[in-house]
Amino acid sequence: MWNLLHAWWQMMPKEKRTLVNADAAIRQAREDIGFLAILPAQASQAVLKTYFQAWKNCWDGRADAPNFKGRFRTVMSVDVPQGRDLNIVRVHRRWGMANIPKIGRIRFRWTKDLPVGKHGNAENRITGARLVKDPLGWHIAFRVQTLEVTPEPHQGPEVGIDVGITVPIALSDGETYGHGEWLTDREKAKLLRLERRAAQRKRHRKPGEQASRRLHRTYDQIAGLRAKAKRRALDWQHQTTTAIACAYGTVVVEALTIANMVRSGRGTIEEPGQNVAQKSGLNRSISGEAWGGTVVMLAYKTARHGGTLHKVPAAGTSLRCSACGLTTPGSWESQAVFVCKNPDCGWSGNADHNAALNVLHLYRMGLALIPAAGRAVVRRAKRVKPAAAR
Structure with a gap:
């Protein structure tokens, strides 16, 4: 969705690069392309908001211009745009529970206070979440909307x-x-041992032959240490x-x-x-x-x-x-x-x-x-x- 939106942005004249036109293009693409229709409409809107925020960051000088995203260079993530469907409950000092659409009830590590229960209101609430996968496993990041006071000019040197x-x-x-x-001596020794094991198993693989499960498991262990x-x-x-x-x-x-x-x-x-x-x-x-x-x-x-x-x-x-x-x-x-x-x-x-x-x-x-x-x-x-x- 991001790459299609970026391609549309590059093809359109400057006067037609608006949020309304981009939203209409996404709706038309969901009707014409079958696999885009599977993506929930709220997730598509989340991609659109993220894309326009990336351009605002570029225009304000906080980041470079947005570009196409590669599958293997991008962290796998899934947006949950509706915060009211999460039903977050803190069940323990270290753990909480949340509902994820099409998955069900999940448990997550409670690492920071969230505006749930008596702490949540119209000005301080959870508006959504994002599931992120990396070599260390799945993680959930909550999107919180809150009012912040405009900071006074910093008087520091x-x-x-x-x-x-x-x-x-x-x-x-x-x-x-x-x-x-970043790694201890023991972890560096383990990483070297895994890299040698992967090279040895890759050497015995014939050209065009599919990688074995052992080789994939070794690659996953290497990726975990690097992550x-x-x-x-x-x-x-x-x-x-x-x-x-x-x-x-x-x-x-x-x-x-x-x-x-x-x-x-x-x-x-x-x-x-x-x-x-x-x-x-x-x-x-x-x-x-x-x-x-x-x-x-x-x-x-x-x-x-x-x-x-x-x-x-x-x-x-x-x-x-x-x-x-x-x-x-x-x-x-x-x-x-x-x-x-x-x-x-x-x-x-x-x-x-x-x-x-x-x-x-x-x-x-x-x-x-x-x-x-x-x-x-x-x-x-x-x-x-x-x-x-x-």
Whole structure:
């Protein structure tokens, strides 16, 4: 449904891309296409609302433009759009019960207070739910509608952020946020053993032969360990971005083109690349840190706390001295130490702290990027002459 809606959006002229026309197109598609008619009408409307919300997030600069979704790159999920049909009851301190259409009564882990019973009213109520499946099993997420007070402008200080691999997040005030390995030594040993077992079983499979159940079971165990590591990384990411959004009123980050940074260095047959293995390892490390997800979380969390998020050009922030402003290549004495090559300056310090200071300095100079029709535009601040020179 999402992909058909996105294809319709691209084919329509701009003046016809409205919610009413999209709703009419979905109704017509449900009449013409048999498998779309099986999907409940409320679920189709939920897809439509989600799609339009994705465009609103793009226009507000909080996310990229929506695109087609791949079956194997998308988490399997099912919407339950009617909250009144759930009949949620808390039966234990840790467990609750809910009704799911066409499934029946299910039990779920109670991890957060929900507006049910005396806590639910017209202003604070559950409007629906979503069933999500990942390698660790099925999960249910409830959609809650509540009234929130518009936050007051955050009075916290300004801070620049530099993201990296050795030091995941470094702030301009000297604070750093790091993490360890997402899997324990025992879990990593188990993952290696499972990967070797899967490779061995795959080697004995003949070309065109269907994979055995043992191989599928091994793949499921591998996916479970990787999902566990991903969940721990996401938890750290949420806690870190929440702490930053609560402590600072203005957060400045680099406008990184991550897709270009993780591009393969293999090259072509005529011009093969160099250090391909090292570049592949660097690409995996960059993808594992999920810098783009960190920026997305900071965008909506700073707005929720009354702060603002700004992006500045990323070119030269690691090579520029934060003390004198001179940009010279080869200023790193090591991976973590920056030494200015200007003989009149000679400043030295932590390289990540230096880059974060440069990021904050670009914002204070007025070189912030503002989203405009899907592209970044540099906004320069006007220089104001002193009163004596006017």
